Amino acid sequence: MLNGGSSSGKSGIARCLQAILPDPWLVIGVDTLIRAMPVSSRRSVVGIEFASDGAVIVGAQFRALEAAWIEGVAAMAHAGARVIVDEVFLGGAASQQRWQQALGPLPVLWVGVRCESAVAAGREIARGDRVIGQAASQADMVHQGVVYDLQVDTTRTEALACARAVAARAQAAVV
Amino acid sequence: MLNGGSSSGKSGIARCLQAILPDPWLVIGVDTLIRAMPVSSRRSVVGIEFASDGAVIVGAQFRALEAAWIEGVAAMAHAGARVIVDEVFLGGAASQQRWQQALGPLPVLWVGVRCESAVAAGREIARGDRVIGQAASQADMVHQGVVYDLQVDTTRTEALACARAVAARAQAAVV
Amino acid sequence: MLNGGSSSGKSGIARCLQAILPDPWLVIGVDTLIRAMPVSSRRSVVGIEFASDGAVIVGAQFRALEAAWIEGVAAMAHAGARVIVDEVFLGGAASQQRWQQALGPLPVLWVGVRCESAVAAGREIARGDRVIGQAASQADMVHQGVVYDLQVDTTRTEALACARAVAARAQAAVV
C-alpha cells in the first residue's frame, strides 16, 4: 500500500516495483477508480470536485463508490492477486482504517511516500497535466495519523531506489 | 455485462450508458486489467501476447490474475457498486461461466455487442492505436456459445442508440 | 485538407488515409497545436476558452500563434512533406482564406467532413473525453462559406469508405 500526495512519486515507484519484483503484481489506484467513474465534464467526476486551488472535495456519491471499490480491490487480493495499491489518503488515518477493515488479515506493507511540498509542487508543473495546487495541499495532509511499516522520500531519492527499499522490506516481511 | 470483440463499440456504449443512466455507474473492463498489469515492453504484458495477425495468446499467469480480478469486480458489485463490465470473452461460453460463477445471484444483464467483421476491421484502422487484425479475429469468436438477454449491433446503429436499448431493457428488468 | 466540426470523424478518416495511401503522409491538426500550447489549467490553453455549452472562444494570443503555426505547416508541405491537415474552421470562409494564403500554389484537396449534428453529438458522448456541446455547435458553423473539392458525410458512411473516396479523388487530381 503506497500512500502519498499528488506528484509525490507513488506511480513511478509502483511501476519500478512491477519491474523488479519476481512475481507479476497489479497496480491499482485512485486514478483507476476515477477513470472508471462517469465524467460529467472534462474536469469533474461524479461526487468529486477539483477546486481551483488544488483542494479535492469528496462528496457522498464518491464515498459510496469508493467503499465498494475498496471491497473489490481487497477481494482481488483475497483471491490471490498480488496488488500494489497507489493511493491518496485524503482522510489520513480514517482512510487507512477503511482499507484495514476491508483487507482484514491479509499481509499488508504500509508505505508512506513523502516528498517535500515545494519539490512536489515543481514536479506537478513539470507533468503538465495536473491541477496546480494539489501537490502542495496534499503533501502533509494525507499522512496525518497514518501508521507505516516503511517510509520513503522521493525528494532526493530516485523512484527505483525507493522501490528497492520497499521490495527488500516486503521480502523480509514474508520470511 | 457488455461482451464484444475489439473495435465492436463496447466502450462507446459504456460511456453513453454512464451519461444516460440516472445513477452513477463504474465502467471496468479488460483494458483496466491490462493497464494494471506489469509491462515487459511497450507491447506485451505478463502472460498475454499480441500476435502480429491480431490473435491474442493468453497464458497461465494472465489467467490467474484475471480470475482474481473477476472476483474483485464481482465483490464491488456485491458491495453495492453499479458496474458496467466492458469485456472480451476470448473463451466464449467458458468466459461467461467464469463470470457467472463469480457474480452468483447478482442481477446481470448479459449484452452481446455485435459488429460486422469488415466494419469492425475498418474502425480498427480508423482508431490508429490497435493491433490490426484483432477486430476481425474476435468478431465472431467471442460470442460462441454465449447466452444473452439482449444483443445490439453497432454496424448501422450508433452507440447512443444501442445504449438506450440496453438502458431500457435494464430498467424493465429491475421493475 | 479535412475540415469538419468536433466529433465529425476527421481524425478517423485521416488515419485511414495514412493506412491506404501508398506514400507516408503526416497528420497534423488543431489538436497538435493545442497540445503544443501552454496549459494554464487542465482545461484552458492560452488564448482559447471552452465555454460550458461547447462554444470555443478564441482570443488574440491564440490567433497569433495559430497564424505562425499555419505558416509552419505550409512550409512543411513546401519542403516536400505530404500533409493531411485535420482542421476545424471555426471562422468558416475566413479560416479557409488564411490557409489558402499560406499554402499558395501548392496543390490542395479541400475536403468537407460532414456529420448530422445529432449523430455527432451522440458520438461526442460515446468518446467520453470531449466538452459536451462542441459537436452540435460546430456541425454547420465550420462549413459556412467554405468551398470544397469533395465532401464526405460520416453520418452513415464509415471512415474507411470516406477515406477511399478522398484518396481516389486525390489520385485523380494528381493525374
Added chain:
Amino acid sequence: MLNGGSSSGKSGIARCLQAILPDPWLVIGVDTLIRAMPVSSRRSVVGIEFASDGAVIVGAQFRALEAAWIEGVAAMAHAGARVIVDEVFLGGAASQQRWQQALGPLPVLWVGVRCESAVAAGREIARGDRVIGQAASQADMVHQGVVYDLQVDTTRTEALACARAVAARAQAAVV
C-alpha cells in the same frame, strides 16, 4: 532548443518553461513528429525502428519527413512564434547542423539536457511506457560534437530549477 536523450527530463523542463516564461511558447518535439507519422503497427512508425535493446534505427523515409518537419518548425519561428524544441539529436553534431541551417539567423539558445545514464535508465523504468534501453543508449550519444550555450543536468536538479536557469539565460541573451 533542448537536446537530450530519452528520459533525460527535457519535456518536464519544457513544460516548466511554458509555465514560468511571461509570453506563450509552443513546445514541439520529436514526439510530435512521431505522433504525426503513419503507424504500421502499435510499435513502429514509417522509417523508424525501435530495436529491443533501445537502439533507434532511422531510415530514409523518416529522414525525408524529418527534414521537411524541421523546415516547418523553423518557419513557425520565422513567422513569430516562440518555440521550445524538445529534441533528441540522434546524429549528434550532424543533427545540430540540420537545425542551424533551417533556423538561419534566428536567435537560438542551444541547451544540453544531461542526465547520468544509470539515473535516466531508472526513470525510464518508472515511466512505464518506454522501450527499455533507450535512455542508456542515448545518454551520451546525442551530445557528441554538439555545441551549447548552456547545459543543465537533471540527475540531481529538479526540472523547475533547470527551467529557471534556462529562462534566466534566455532573457539575458535577449538584453
